[in-house]
Amino acid sequence: MSKEWAAKPLSDRGRLRTDTDGAPLYASVKQLILDKIHSGEWPPKQRVPSENELVAELGVSKMTANRALRELANEGELVRIQGVGSFVADRKGHSDLFEVRNIAEEIAERGHQHKAIVVVLAEEPASPAIADSLGLTIGCPVFHSLIVHHENDVPVQLEDRYVNPAAAPGYLEQDFTTQTPNAYLMQAAPLSSSEHIVEAVMPHAWECKLLMMLRTEPCLAIRRRT
Amino acid sequence: MSKEWAAKPLSDRGRLRTDTDGAPLYASVKQLILDKIHSGEWPPKQRVPSENELVAELGVSKMTANRALRELANEGELVRIQGVGSFVADRKGHSDLFEVRNIAEEIAERGHQHKAIVVVLAEEPASPAIADSLGLTIGCPVFHSLIVHHENDVPVQLEDRYVNPAAAPGYLEQDFTTQTPNAYLMQAAPLSSSEHIVEAVMPHAWECKLLMMLRTEPCLAIRRRT
């Protein structure tokens, strides 16, 4: 940090804190930094003031500075590296409306039991729709897995996946009751841009059966392409 | 809280902290509480120890107890009410895969400029599909709004909304360039269970025009029902 980036202290030493604007001090510190980021004054990769600098220049305590920076990091605005500093995060690919997460992890986080039942795991000729979405020719062999995920023995998700054999040759040999297809593919396929499409559908009869649900309930379908 | 729910202090007063298991103290406190919740020992609505009780019974400082409880609240495990206490959160309607947020707030959070353009705001006879989803009879008048949301003058979202006139009589008189329909409805309609459906669609030609996008790009559509 150079020297002068903030005009005056935000607090006057212990006294007067909720008086300037009614907001908590750490929130004011956050906003002050956010403004710099959003105005472009502090571009991505730019180093932001350290905790100690905030303490010295804003007259706040280290805990307050820490909380401001920590929350900004949690919100994805900053990246903090111990022993190095805090930096403005790269702006990630636009819409962070959704965060599609690993079903097994999510269930485990809730302290529930996850179970996967493999209904189908085979090689099939690609249908026109599948071939198109995978960029293959019609009838070309593709790997197909159909897995029902259970949370505490209640079926909650149906994973119907088609995989390009060239991308994951060992796909059919995997045991997807212990490892999620996602986990395997992450490890098998180095890096490729992924895209999630989420849609709402009325379930087909066979899908209802697998999920033990009523035909009238709409479902969420997640289409992944990698 | 009764009396004995935690056997021994987690810390030994200032010294020894990262030694028992390598985890930060506040994380241990979080885990201790999480275990009680996930084991069912503390069911939803159950009051959890207050900050001061954690201080007294675990021998941690108030800030540490506060951070543990605060983070659990942020993660949706607890609900905290000032002046009352902290309580185990109700298990929300299954899938928290998504968090559909207010478009205006989200853009503002990014520090960008939000603009809404009202394309349609009128009363129309309900189509069969609309009538069905609103629980009205076909041809029955419904309010229809079609709004394009812009982020920094780039169209990013198309909001095509049908509203039951009985629920929001003043709907047509609103200025949705300054207030989001959501915000108005939240205020107009006391409380009713809401449901979000998210789907992926190929945009229609008129939709492409409004969003200035290619016909070949898939879109996310959000269906709300309240």
Next chain:
DNA sequence: GAGTGGTCTAGACCACGCG
């Protein structure tokens, strides 16, 4: 008034990364 969450401080110690 008592209890609760919420914030703030001043100072301390630790683990880490860099020169």
Next chain:
DNA sequence: GCGTGGTCTAGACCACTCT
């Protein structure tokens, strides 16, 4: 060794709710 983030404490004050 120094600066960084990361954690922790002890004590303080505030706003709020309930009784």
